[in-house]
Amino acid sequence: DIVLTQSPGTLTLSPGERATLSCRASQSVSGNYLAWYQQKSGQAPRLLIYGATNRATGTADRFSGSGSGTDFTLTISRLEPEDFAVYYCQHYGNSPWTFGQGTKVEVK
């Protein structure tokens, strides 16, 4: 099974700052089948990015995904108040499809 390790565990930033979140896979993710989700407190996760770089419908263009193979990054160019949340990466190559443990982006 592919293990996804996200770093840092917590990112403390101010609105307007740039956020860079990392997701490292224990083995290469086939087809760059890597997604990012945002989860706010008390809500279900929401798909932000799929295929490592493609924004899902409704995802603001300040969110961008990059990477390939085993190293992936989610970048939020300028943090808005509504972006403070927990972010998860997920691979969806071969089953089982696993999630990372999450990065919390909190207000400084």
Added chain:
Amino acid sequence: EAQLVESGGDLVQPGGSVRLSCAASGFTFSDYWMSWVRQTSGKGPEWVATISQDGTDKYYVDSGKGRFTISRDNVNKLVYLQMISLRVEETAVYYCVKGARTMDVWGKGTTVTVS
């Protein structure tokens, strides 16, 4: 607008069973794979099971093989997850999700407590 509404979560004893249901609306249900994902408080989501559009292909997390059964009713736009021999560590919020790989619509979840 696509919507998923789960039901059936309950308090069950270890070794017990529960059947979760999910009602879909706002999209052509029979065109999509459907999945269940669970999440324990404070942890990342865990994929549990997935079913193909016509119900012929099913995939399960290793810990659920032999104990979990995913099924669907395309006429009534429902997807189910039957779980038996439940374990304490399977206490979680169970989400119904549209899609198999990219999970683009999630329900609000239903809580299963095994205690």
